[in-house]
Structures are given as C-alpha cells and as structure tokens.
Amino acid sequence: MCKEELTSGIHNPPCDFPWLLAEAYYHNPMQLKDEFLSQEFIHLNTYAVEGMSWLDKNYFANMENSERRETLLELIRITENDCNLLPFSPHMMIAIKKKHLMKNKAHYFKALIENKGRINEIDLGEKIGLDEEETRKIIVVLLSENKIKHEGNGVCNYSLMKTVRKSKTGIQPMG
Template sequence: MSYSGNRGTEQDLEQILEYYNAGTEKDRLTRGIGVIEWERSKVIISRYLSGNKQVIYDVGGGTGVYSRWLAELGHEVHLLELSPSAIEYARNLQQEENTFPLHSIEVADARQLLRPDESADLVLLMGPLYHLTAREERIAAIREAARVLKPGGILIAAGISRFSSTLWGLSVFGAKNEFIDDSVFFGMIRRELTEGQHIRPEEYPHFISRAFFHLPSELKGELTDAGLTHLSTAAVEGPVWIVPAFSEKWNDPGSREALMQISSLVEEQESLLGMSPHMLAIARK
C-alpha cells in the first residue's frame, strides 16, 4: 500500500490510511482472484532474484506478505510501509513466528526513504503507485527507489489496470452485472476510463480507497521518465481471472496449472495487458 496522491488532499490520505489500517488487505491474497495475483507475482519476481543473498526494500509492502516470502528465500529484506497498523501487525507476526526474520520493519513514505544511496539490489513498489494520484508524485517515488538502488539494481513496480473496475463489473464477480446498471458505479468507472482516477463512492465503502489506475504505456513511461531502463511489463493475472468457475478451477491442480500457464504465455501480449487487474513493470538502474 501507499499514499495520497496530490500531496494535497489530506482527505485522500485519511481515506487511504483508514482503508489499510482496517486490515482490509491482510488476507486479500488468500481469497478470490487474489490467489492468482499472489502466485503469479512470485513467479515474475523470482526471475529477478539471484542465487546470492540480496538486499531488498519492500516499499509500501503492507503487512509484509512478500517480505516474509523473500526472507524465507534467504534475502535481507526491509519492510517499509506507510500504515502504522500494517507495521504493527508485521512486527507482532514476526515476534510470534520467530522464523525468517525481516531485517527491519518501519513506517516510511515511498517518496522519502531514510536509506543510503545505492544500498539495495532490488526494490519492490507493490502498491505505492496505486495511491499517488498525481503523476509527479509517482515519478518522485520511482526516483527515490532509483536513488537507493545499486547500479544495475532492479525495480519491480505494480500498477492497477485502467480497466480493472469495469471488467470486474462485467464479470461474474460483479454481482450478476448489476453494478453496470447502477449510476453511482457507472459514474465511478467513467472517471476511471477517461482519467485513470479512482474515487471511491460513499455507497461502496469496501472498494479500494483513492487511487490511480494505469494504462500499460503510462506505467512504462513513468519508469523511463524517472531515468530507469524499462525491461518489461508483465500482466499478473492476465485474462484468466474472468473464467466463470474461477474458484472451482483454481482448486483443481490440473486446471490451476493450465490457468497459470495461460497467464504466463500471454503476459507480455500488449493487446491483453489491460485485461489483467494488475501489472508488474520491471526496470533496471
């Protein structure tokens, strides 16, 4: 998770912190289509992990789901997150489990990391770019990630697709498509489709808080404009999440493998990138 966009709007920041402090994201990757996001993200991230111990900054890493996975693999992982509640949860969990400890767990803002220059091999931005709704703020976060990366270091940045809410409303997840007939929901997706700006209606308090939804080309452009070399943009879930019996298929090992393979085969197909709720853009310093 991360932060308000137009440095501006304290109301946005309050809504974002309220959303994450409430623990909404704690189990998101274990239910619904979050399960394929989790598995596919690990596949993509793993391509950029070396066999040696790496210093990794998980910036905006929430409660540390990816941090703990990376620590289990033997890396030195630092969880840097804006939400005090998420940080407290991660610290308590570490004390309880007492295995594969994270090197540090602290409250931090993606735009101003209290870390030395060129100190990380890999930086994850698995949420900050969602909630920085002004482009200059997203560029600032990317430049800050670049500052702390060693020469040749890798940045992996997540973006939410411009079309995610619309496709969700049209899919089997969208309450039998009743959302499409709701003027409030339609007003929300109209703004998303035309401006990329997601403003959560009061009528839907459980939707994700204030956010920006990217076009694939925008995400790539922000990385390059921040001075990094773009390597690839991969669809995380790809188009397979729309299968009507997704949960049933996912629980069948053979079908799950087929879904994962399809997502992998089309992950860089430009004509399908926008169908994936999440994208991971990879860049090198």
C-alpha cells in the same frame, strides 16, 4: 463512476462503500512504462499478474482444482508479456533497473583506462565520487562484459582486457 474511471484513470471509492476499494490510479501499460522512463529508469519488461485468466467466470473455483489451475497458469505464462493483452489483467508488474549505474559505469571505465594501474579500483571509484558498493557493482558488470579481468597483483586487482581487431596481416591489439 465507471465512465469517469475509464477516461481519467482515477478511482475514488464510493462514499457509501469506502472499504470496497482503495483510492487508486489505473494505468494503461504504456503510461506505466512512461512513468518509469521519465524517472531515469531502464524498462526491462511489463508483466500481467493475473492476465486474462481472471475473466473465467469460475476463476476462483478453477484455481482450487490443480488440473484447471495449471491450465490457467499456463495461459498466464503464455500471455503475460503480450502488450495487446496486458490491459485485460487487473494488475500489472513492471521490471526496471537504475540508469545511473550505466552512466557511472562509462565514467568509471574511462577513469580506469586513464588510471593505468596507479591506484586501486575502490579508491579510483571514490576519487570520481562513487561509493564502495556502487564501485563493486560496476566492477562485476565490467567483469561480466569481459572489459576487465582479475589479476590480484600489485596495487590493482583488475586489468583492462586487450581488445583485438582482425586485419589482413592477422590479429593485432588495439590501443
């Protein structure tokens, strides 16, 4: 059973112990990451949940002792992102974000430049096929990137930040 699980990654519980472990697929860290990347997500990080601390033969007893627990938790924190040690953890956790927001952000920013303040930002988002919630998220990202600033006047609440460049004659606005 172990040899088959290690080579295929597929765990089928033994017929005489069906309650022992559920059906499962064992990923190695790269397979887990690739599975999410293939679905158009952006990989942020992969974490070891227990890390290698579970290999301590007195793991459960040591987790009951506050001083020893702190030592084990420190070991987990130090090693949780080490790609060479991830396979020692029985469980991994992956942090990702949606890629389409970034594509839509570029599309929205281009439309915002072309809009030149004629219609408000939410209507502009709807015009290019975004719902209000996604438009608001994109506006927050653009604000955090200093690509737009809040104005709160007229039809539009935001204006494009002027990009500047340095030249021999001083700072000049671009565009």
